Each structure stands twice: as structure tokens, then as C-alpha cells.
Amino acid sequence: MVDTDSIQDLFISFKAAFDVTKGLVELNRDDKIQHAVAELNSALMDAQGKAIAAYTAQAAFAEKVEKLEAELSRLKEWSGEKERYELQSRSPISPGAIAYRIREELRGNEPVHWLCPTCFQDNVKSILQESGGATRTKTANCPRCNTTLEFRE
């Protein structure tokens, strides 16, 4: 969508330039011609400035549309992807914690993995990474938001 006010201003400026040009043809004195030419130049410079402003506004709008289309595409893809996971709060996750586990029937050749519940709510897929822990307890961190969960073996 183009900024219609800028485009309208552009047409007004060009009409002014044409009006000055028409008056120039009707003049026969040098000083009047010079004055008309100065007016014409001013009108044309005004038109040029407004055309640049309209173009800049249109370019910014196009950039915004492109970003929104990319985000829409990502969210559509995520909408399908998130159906492959289910929220779990039982073993092996430590009591009181929750995370999204890939559904076994949709796992395919992927290893069993868990998604960060915080990032999941932000519509971002972030796989929890094991980061250590004691003998019977493992810790997993989210590389995106640093959420930490404990898993029991």
C-alpha cells in the first residue's frame, strides 16, 4: 500500500509545474520569463522532494510487509511442527517441571528430545540440551532462554 497523501501531494506539485509552464509560453518579457522559470524550478524541486518522500514511505512499507510475510510463514510452519509435541509433567522430568516431548508416533528417525516450555509459548522451537547433573539426575538447559529443567534417569 502506497501512502496516498504523498502521492496526492505529488500530483498537486506536478500540476503546479505544468501551470507555470503554460504561463511561461504566454510571456514575452524577459524578466517575466525569468520569474516564471524560477517558479517552475521551485515547483519541480518540490515535486521531486515529495516523490522521494513517497518512494521512501513505500519502500519502508514494502520492507514491513516482507518481514510480516516471513513471520507469517514461520508461524504457519510452527503451527504444524508444534503438533508433533505433547506437554508432559511426568517422569523423567523432575516433579513440578513441565516440558514438551516429541510424540513417539511422530518422531520418525529423530532421537527422543524435549522442547523448552518457555520458548514453546513464544512460538519458537528450542531443543533442551543436556548440561550435566548428578548420577541419578540430569540437567537440561534451553540454549535460547536458559530455562533449566532436571530429568531423572
Ligand SMILES: [Zn+2]
Ligand atoms: Zn527456552
